[in-house]
Structure formats: C-alpha cells, structure tokens
Amino acid sequence: xxxxxxxxxxxxxxxxxxxxxxxxxxxxxxxxxxxxxxxxxxxxxxxxxxxxxxxxxxxxxxxxxxxxxxxxxxxxxxxxxxxxxxxxxxxxxxxxxxxxxxxxxxxxxxxxxxxxxxxxxx
Amino acid sequence: xxxxxxxxxxxxxxxxxxxxxxxxxxxxxxxxxxxxxxxxxxxxxxxxxxxxxxxxxxxxxxxxxxxxxxxxxxxxxxxxxxxxxxxxxxxxxxxxxxxxxxxxxxxxxxxxxxxxxxxxxxxxxxxxxxxxxxxxxxxxxxxxxxxxxxxxxxxxxxxxxxxxxxxxxxxxxxxxxxxxxxxxxxxxxxxxxxxxxxxxxxxxxxxxxxxxxxxxxxxxxxxxxxxxxxxxxxxxxxxxxxxxxxxxxxxxxxxxxxxxxxxxxxxxxxxxxxxxxxxxxxxxxxxxxxxxxxxxxxxxxxxxxxxxxxxxxxxxxxxxxxxxxxxxxxxxxxxxxxxxxxxxxxxxxxxxxxxxxxxxxxxxxxxxxxxxxxxxxxxxxxxxxxxxxxxxxxxx
Numbered sequence: 001x002x003x004x005x006x007x008x009x010x011x012x013x014x015x016x017x018x019x020x021x022x023x024x025x026x027x028x029x030x031x032x033x034x035x036x037x038x039x040x041x042x043x044x045x046x047x048x049x050x051x052x053x054x055x056x057x058x059x060x061x062x063x064x065x066x067x068x069x070x071x072x073x074x075x076x077x078x079x080x081x082x083x084x085x086x087x088x089x090x091x092x093x094x095x096x097x098x099x100x101x102x103x104x105x106x107x108x109x110x111x112x113x114x115x116x117x118x119x120x121x122x
Numbered sequence: 123x124x125x126x127x128x129x130x131x132x133x134x135x136x137x138x139x140x141x142x143x144x145x146x147x148x149x150x151x152x153x154x155x156x157x158x159x160x161x162x163x164x165x166x167x168x169x170x171x172x173x174x175x176x177x178x179x180x181x182x183x184x185x186x187x188x189x190x191x192x193x194x195x196x197x198x199x200x201x202x203x204x205x206x207x208x209x210x211x212x213x214x215x216x217x218x219x220x221x222x223x224x225x226x227x228x229x230x231x232x233x234x235x236x237x238x239x240x241x242x243x244x245x246x247x248x249x250x251x252x253x254x255x256x257x258x259x260x261x262x263x264x265x266x267x268x269x270x271x272x273x274x275x276x277x278x279x280x281x282x283x284x285x286x287x288x289x290x291x292x293x294x295x296x297x298x299x300x301x302x303x304x305x306x307x308x309x310x311x312x313x314x315x316x317x318x319x320x321x322x323x324x325x326x327x328x329x330x331x332x333x334x335x336x337x338x339x340x341x342x343x344x345x346x347x348x349x350x351x352x353x354x355x356x357x358x359x360x361x362x363x364x365x366x367x368x369x370x371x372x373x374x375x376x377x378x379x380x381x382x383x384x385x386x387x388x389x390x391x392x393x394x395x396x397x398x399x400x401x402x403x404x405x406x407x408x409x410x411x412x413x414x415x416x417x418x419x420x421x422x423x424x425x426x427x428x429x430x431x432x433x434x435x436x437x438x439x440x441x442x443x444x445x446x447x448x449x450x451x452x453x454x455x456x457x458x459x460x461x462x463x464x465x466x467x468x469x470x471x472x473x474x475x476x477x478x479x480x481x482x483x484x485x486x487x488x489x490x491x492x493x494x495x496x497x498x499x500x501x502x503x504x505x506x507x508x509x510x511x512x513x514x515x516x517x518x
Contacts, residue, residue, distance in 0.1 A: 082306045
C-alpha cells in the first residue's frame with residue numbers, strides 16, 4: 001500500500017525543487033534589493049498600523065473550524081460504508097438500517113447546530 | 123543492481139530495473155511540466171475569453187494572438203525586486219508559496235489521464251500513481267492547500283492578509299464537507315475508491331437493475347452524471363468554492379481586502395499562488411471528467427474497440443516508427459484517449475472561465491449560508507435518496 005505512494009514522493013521532490021529554484025532565481029536575476037522604510041511597511045492606505053498579527057477576528061471562524069472537524073469525521077465514516085453498500089445489501093437490509101440510524105443522528109446534529117445559530121453569519 | 127539502495131523507490135510502482143525507473147521518473151517530470159505550462163495557457167484563455175465576453179481585445183501584442191504574453195509575464199516575474207515586509211515572519215513567508223503549489227501538483231498524481239501504453243514489452247501507466255484509495259488521497263491532499271493559505275496570511279504581518287486567509291480557510295473547509303458528502307452517492311454506484319475502476323464502470327451504455335430486471339440503453343453512455351445528476355451539480359459548485367474561483371472568490375475580494383492572503387506577495391512568489399490556484403482548477407476539472415464524464419474513455423466506445431480500430435487502420439505507421447502493429451495500436455489508443463481526456467478537461471476548464479465572467483461575487487454570509495444551509499443538506503438528501511432507491515431496487 002505505502003509503495004503505491006513512491007511516485008508521489010518523487011513528484012513531491014520535483015515540485016519542491018521547482019519551487020526552490022524558481023524562488024532563488026529572483027535572488028540571482030532580480031535587481032539589487034533596495035529596501036526603503038516606505039517599501040517595508042505593511043500594505044495599507046492611510047494610517048500605518050502596528051503589528052497586524054495580533055488583530056482580533058470574529059470567533060465565528062473558530063466555530064466553523066470546530067464544526068468542520070465534527071462533520072468531516074462523520075463524512076469519513078460514510079466513505080467505507082458507501083463502497084460496500086451494494087455488496088452487503090445482498091445479505092439483507094441491515095446495512096441500510098444501520099446507516100439510516102447514523103444519518104438520523106447526523107441530521108439531528110446539523111439541525112441542532114442550525115437552530116443554535118452556529119451557522120449564521122451576520 | 124539497485125539492491126538495497128533504492129529500497130522502496132525501486133518498487134513495482136516506479137518500475138523494475140533502471141530503464142523503467144527512468145521512464146517513470148521522466149513521466150512524472152513531463153506531467154509536472156505539462157501542468158505548470160498549462161497555467162500560462164489557461165491565463166491566456168482567461169484573459170482572451172474575458173475580453174471576448176466583454177467585447178474587448180485582450181492581450182494581442184506579444185506573439186501570435188498574444189500567446190506569448192504569459193511567457194513574457196513569467197520572465198518579468200523573475201526579474202522583479204525581491205521584497206520582504208518588515209513585519210513578516212521570514213521563513214514562513216518564503217515557505218508559503220511552495221506550500222500553496224505542492225498540494226495542487228500532488229493531487230493530480232492520482233488522476234489517470236490516458237489508458238496504459240505497452241511498447242516493446244514495457245507497460246507504462248498514464249497516471250503518476252495508481253492508488254487504490256484515489257479519491258480519499260485526492261481529498262486528503264487537496265485539504266492541505268489550507269496550510270499554504272494560512273501560512274501566507276499569517277506570516278505576511280498584514281491584517282488584510284490575515285483576514286483574507288481566515289476567510290479562505292473557512293470557505294475551503296466549509297465546502298469540503300459538502301463536497302465529500304456529495305460524492306458518497308457516486309461511490310455507492312462505483313463501489314470503489316480507485317479512479318481507474320470508476321472509468322472502467324463508465325464504459326458502455328447506461329444500464330441498471332430494477333427488481334431483478336436489467337434495463338439497458340444503447341445510445342446513452344453509462345456516465346456518472348446520468349446516475350448522479352444532483353451529486354454532479356453539488357460537486358461542481360463545491361469545486362468552484364474549493365478553488366476560490368468566482369463566484370466564490372471572497373478571499374480576494376479586492377474592494378474590502380486589497381488582495382486577500384497574497385497582498386504582501388510579489389514577483390514569482392505571487393505567481394506560485396496563482397499556479398496553485400490554477401493547478402487546483404486543473405485537478406478539479408480532471409476529477410469532474412473522471413467521476414461524471416467517463417474519464418479518458420470515449421462515450422459508448424470501449425478501449426478495446428479503439429485498440430481494434432488502430433490495429434485495422436494504424437498499419438501505415440508501423441513501418442516509419444519501426445514498431446510492431448500491436449505497439450502502434452497501443453500507442454495510438456493511448457494518444458486517442460489522451461486527446462479525449464484533454465478535450466473533456468479542457469471543456470471544464472473553459473467552464474470555470476465562463477462562469478467567472480458570467481456571475482457576480484457572493485457576499486460572505488451568503489457564501490457560508492450556501493455551503494452549510496443549502497449544499498450540505500442537499501448532499502445529505504442525495505445520499506439518502508441514492509441509498510433508498512438502491513435499497514428498494516435490490517431488496518424486494
């Protein structure tokens with residue numbers, strides 16, 4: 001299994017090599033660096049800001065990330081199920097009922113999050 | 123000869139022996155160069171296309187039809203002055219463009235772009251890596267694109283970059299759920315994660331079993347879009363959001379965020395974000411082709427029939443190429459499939475450009491509402507519908 005990824009390792013090396021060469025080409029071929037104070041400040045029109053990395057941002061982004069992790073894990077549970085679904089149906093309706101129960105919980109979770117206004121952006 | 127040195131590079135996936143390893147390595151380089159050089163071509167299509175749609179001329183000075191304009195741009199990028207903002211985290215600032223390009227190039231590795239070719243006893247897969255969990259691999263690597271964006275936004279030390287990056291990330295992860303869910307209906311139909319299996323099951327005419335009775339249609343191909351139309355619509359919509367393309371290019375909303383997460387980038391570093399974005403476009407077009415439009419195979423015509431056609435009609439090429447008729451047939455079949463794949467993928471790439479110049483941009487809350495409150499429920503509906511219909515068709 002892991003051996004199937006060997007060509008991807010080679011491709012990864014090629015891509016990183018390309019990136020490094022291209023980024024260093026500018027150092028070699030570009031004009032000499034001439035940093036002036038005006039050039040070095042963050043892009044901004046009007047009043048020059050302080051260190052911008054501490055800017056506050058809405059908690060919504062954090063909430064979205066948490067919800068993403070929850071739902072993405074649920075999606076991953078569905079993937080192996082989808083592959084074997086038609087095969088397992090030959091043995092009876094259990095696989096259908098099983099996933100129907102799971103789907104009810106998933107949909108309820110979505111409904112709960114929805115009603116709790118966690119999905120609202122305003 | 124290689125022995126222990128190569129250990130697992132010299133696996134059967136990279137070919138046995140020095141020659142096959144070299145051929146496979148060359149193939150990887152060619153595919154990467156092809157992706158990288160498709161980007162300028164796409165930008166040209168985008169600029170000429172937009173000019174055409176807006177009744178302008180577009181770039182038409184450099185080279186025939188302005189085709190060399192983007193080459194000129196690429197050279198110009200290299201000769202730009204290197205620039206590092208004072209507030210930037212220097213290491214991450216330089217890493218970010220690479221992190222943006224890497225997943226875009228790696229995702230394409232699992233896509234088969236033509237049928238395997240057998241020449242002089244050597245079989246070469248027209249796919250960088252034949253992974254049995256291809257779809258999962260593509261999703262896994264595609265989600266890594268978030269890191270390039272976040273790294274760029276955070277390391278630039280500019281609030282516009284940071285907010286642009288956060289927006290881009292929220293958007294990408296939100297639509298990833300709907301995208302992943304929309305494909306489950308498709309996976310139920312194909313019963314496999316491997317993209318090669320998916321192409322194989324789309325060969326021939328549309329057919330299905332209903333209560334033990336087999337229905338077959340002669341003139342409708344067995345393409346995924348006919349089995350899963352809703353899934354197709356959801357997947358394409360999510361594809362636009364995942365690639366940060368219009369109408370979902372909020373991360374770059376110029377009016378409010380200057381340039382989004384790459385505000386502080388210039389020269390070739392900026393170009394690499396661009397290449398990443400277009401690389402994702404190429405991969406998602408290739409995925410749409412493979413999942414819903416039969417991949418490299420011709421509609422209703424199986425690869426065996428194409429090979430038989432070239433055995434009958436390719437005899438004239440065997441002499442000049444110094445190859446046996448079987449080799450010529452295999453080679454021409456591969457080239458035919460490559461052309462078909464190129465045409466199908468090219469159409470979807472053009473579709474991306476077309477939509478960009480047709481639809482206006484969403485507002486951010488509308489974008490998140492669409493992802494969570496429309497696409498996600500509808501992909502659940504699609505999943506439930508597919509499972510239920512198959513359940514009633516099989517169990518009676």
